[in-house]
Amino acid sequence: MNLLLSEEQKLLQQTLRTFVDKEIRPHAAEIDRERRFPVENVRRCADMSLMGIMVPQEHGGSGMDALSYTIVIEELSRACATTGVIVSVNNSLVCAPLLAYGSKEQKEKYLKPLAAGEMLGCFALTEPNAGSDAAALRTRAEKKGRDYLLSGNKVFVTNGTAADVALVFASTDLSKKHKGISAFIVESGFPGFRRGREERKLGITASGSREIVLDRCQVPAANLLGAEGEGLKIALSTLDGGRVGIAAQAVGIAQAVLDEGIRYSQQRVQFGKPISEFQAIQWMLADIATETEAARLLTYRAARAEESQQRYSYEASVAKLFASETAMRAATKGVQILGGYGYVSDYPMERYFRDAKVTEIYEGTSEIQRLVIAEHVLKDGAS
Ligand SMILES: Cc1cc2nc3c(=O)[nH]c(=O)nc-3n(C[C@H](O)[C@H](O)[C@H](O)COP(=O)(O)OP(=O)(O)OC[C@H]3O[C@@H](n4cnc5c(N)ncnc54)[C@H](O)[C@@H]3O)c2cc1C
Numbered sequence: 001m002n003l004l005l006s007e008e009q010k011l012l013q014q015t016l017r018t019f020v021d022k023e024i025r026p027h028a029a030e031i032d033r034e035r036r037f038p039v040e041n042v043r044r045c046a047d048m049s050l051m052g053i054m055v056p057q058e059h060g061g062s063g064m065d066a067l068s069y070t071i072v073i074e075e076l077s078r079a080c081a082t083t084g085v086i087v088s089v090n091n092s093l094v095c096a097p098l099l100a101y102g103s104k105e106q107k108e109k110y111l112k113p114l115a116a117g118e119m120l121g122c123f124a125l126t127e128p129n130a131g132s133d134a135a136a137l138r139t140r141a142e143k144k145g146r147d148y149l150l151s152g153n154k155v156f157v158t159n160g161t162a163a164d165v166a167l168v169f170a171s172t173d174l175s176k177k178h179k180g181i182s183a184f185i186v187e188s189g190f191p192g193f194r195r196g197r198e199e200r201k202l203g204i205t206a207s208g209s210r211e212i213v214l215d216r217c218q219v220p221a222a223n224l225l226g227a228e229g230e231g232l233k234i235a236l237s238t239l240d241g242g243r244v245g246i247a248a249q250a251v252g253i254a255q256a257v258l259d260e261g262i263r264y265s266q267q268r269v270q271f272g273k274p275i276s277e278f279q280a281i282q283w284m285l286a287d288i289a290t291e292t293e294a295a296r297l298l299t300y301r302a303a304r305a306e307e308s309q310q311r312y313s314y315e316a317s318v319a320k321l322f323a324s325e326t327a328m329r330a331a332t333k334g335v336q337i338l339g340g341y342g343y344v345s346d347y348p349m350e351r352y353f354r355d356a357k358v359t360e361i362y363e364g365t366s367e368i369q370r371l372v373i374a375e376h377v378l379k380d381g382a383s
Contacts, residue, residue: 004300005071012068016075019048028080032351035200037161037208041083042120045076050087052095052115059099059107061115066241066303070248074296077252078259081355082206084252088245089158090114094121094167097183097238101226110165110185122163123242124154124186124212125235132368134169135178135232139214141170148172148224150184150217153196156362160210161198164188168214169231181231185223192217203354240313242363243320244306247299250323250359254292257327257334257352261285264338264347275337284333292330295323314376321369324359331356 005013023044031038045051053069055061069091077084098111113119130136139152150170157166166186173180186193196211226234262285265276275281302319305312331353335342342349360366 004297005067009068009071012064013071013075016072019044020075020079024076024083025079028082029345029348029351031080031082031206033345035205037206038080038083038086039162041080042086042117042162045083045087046117049117050076051090051117051120052111053091055095055099055111055115059115060112061095066244066306067300070244070251070299070303073245073248074252074255074299077249078256079252081249081253081352082204084249085204085207085246086159088242088249089123090117090121092242092245093123093238094165096241097167097225097234098185100237101183101230101234103222105222106185106225114165119164120159120162121165121167122157122159122212123238124157124160124166124168126156127153128155132365134235135181137169137171137181138174139168139170140174141172141182141184141219143172143221146221148184148219148221150186150192150214150219152214154212154214156199157210157212158207158362160195160212161208163208166193166212167225168212168219169235170214172228176229178232179229181235182228183225183231183234184219185225186214186217186219190217190219201358203351203356203358205354236313239363240311240316241306243316243369244299244302246359246363247295247302247316247319247323250320250327250356251292251296251299253327253352253356253359254288254295254323254330257330257349257356258285258288258292260347260349260352261288261334261337264341264349268338268341281337284337288330288333291326295319295326298322313372314380317364317369317372317376320359320364321366321373324356325366327356327359 049062052061053064057063114121127137141148141150168184168186171180192215194213196213199209265281268275298319302315305315334349338349341347
């Protein structure tokens with residue numbers, strides 16, 4: 001029973017479940033095994049108007065609220081966490097900052113096709129020596145006439161394999177440190193843009209995590225997003241929304257673990273009865289269910305906070321921290337419930353286990369979420 005969703009949101013959830021069961025779930029194991037970026041899933045999600053969920057319809061999106069967005073990401077991730085993050089990145093990390101900071105022309109040229117799923121976006125902040133400490137980035141942006149020339153290496157870029165547009169963060173003046181960082185809309189066809197090495201990963205193996213190499217990449221000055229020097233502010237505010245999406249992804253993975261744990265334990269017979277009749281198994285299922293419900297509530301709360309138009313970094317970090325650690329704890333128990341069958345790829349549990357881990361790492365590690373949360377409670381007290 002879900003008392004928190006409107007009738008419209010319940011209908012969206014039901015529609016998503018039908019869509020995901022038919023179009024996404026059947027391919028999840030295969031794309032994971034093949035480590036193949038699922039362009040067909042992007043197309044399917046675009047056909048369902050899921051690539052710009054919170055973008056107003058006049059800009060090519062679906063005009064839904066943040067809570068509806070979390071419902072979509074949870075349902076996609078419950079079937080395929082790779083597809084969940086691909087869609088989440090396009091929505092939260094590319095469409096959202098273009099909507100918030102883009103000029104009229106940028107919205108027309110980039111936001112519209114990105115939200116409609118005619119283009120795919122990626123977010124290129126991390127560098128080999130600038131991960132949690134994003135302000136230490138070294139990619140340079142040198143103004144040359146009516147262009148900027150961008151030079152540097154971005155790593156771990158989700159969707160990097162297939163993206164048409166990258167939101168790239170670079171410094172126009174390294175001596176200004178974080179105040180020198182700006183955001184640029186970079187087309188993959190611009191001279192000097194090259195896709196580098198693709199990472200081989202533990203989980204979400206098909207999300208196209210790619211290095212992006214910028215070699216005096218020529219970017220028109222009109223593609224500066226926001227003002228010069230506003231880049232870090234854009235990145236950090238964007239990541240608040242991204243964290244709500246990753247929290248929803250983690251809830252989806254935890255729910256998938258519970259679904260599979262219930263199904264398997266009722267079927268598997270040892271000592272003459274289904275293992276679901278052993279209290280040890282029941283307690284694991286009860287813990288997974290309880291924590292997943294709590295993570296979902298925190299994620300819904302963060303989505304509501306996002307809609308309030310006030311700062312919601314605290315709510316986003318609390319939800320992301322708790323949901324990601326819930327997914328990991330749930331998956332650890334899930335593998336245990338399946339015993340040896342939880343450890344082999346004939347069953348989806350080992351994929352859930354591998355996929356859960358990254359939710360504790362990307363868009364700010366658990367340690368970084370704790371820093372944000374501690375800073376908030378020490379300054380403003382508990383909410
Ligand atoms: C699959 C995947 C997809 C990704 N997608 C993207 C993407 O699309 N775009 C993008 O820009 N980036 C992306 N990233 C990068 C991701 O955001 C970074 O990996 C993450 O921010 C951590 O940075 P790091 O890996 O350099 O670790 P580091 O920052 O080197 O951290 C190493 C360890 O030190 C800890 N640590 C660091 N600083 C502190 C501190 N101040 N206090 C306490 N502990 C600390 C960390 O929590 C961690 O445990 C992705 C990463 C992965 C794995």
